[in-house]
């Protein structure tokens with residue numbers, strides 16, 4: 560697959576998704592756990608700009624024996640994209656939908672070299 564220049568390495572951060580366009584395709588790219596991940600900025604639900612939504616950690620709820628919620632915590636080791644249109648969540652690490660792992664964001668292979676970031680598209 561041909562490689563296309565996406566952006567400079569210095570354009571990426573751990574806190575903000577950068578949206579780039581390559582061959583008419585919008586791609587969201589972010590540093591995550593020391594890696595760089597890139598996904599097509601199209602939600603598999605109804606096409607919303609999924610990479611532009613909130614990023615939030617997995618919510619973990621502790622229940623009592625009658626299934627009443629006792630407390631909730633955030634698991635910062637598992638970050639999610641939250642689609643801004645209807646709130647579907649996707650694991651940032653894999654692109655897998657939290658509600659149905661058979662549904663995934665389109666992921667691109669990314670290479671970083673000489674201060675630039677390339678994507679296979």
Ligand code: FES
Nearest residue numbers: 602605607642645
């Ligand atoms: S378009 Fe993304 S949740 Fe509906």
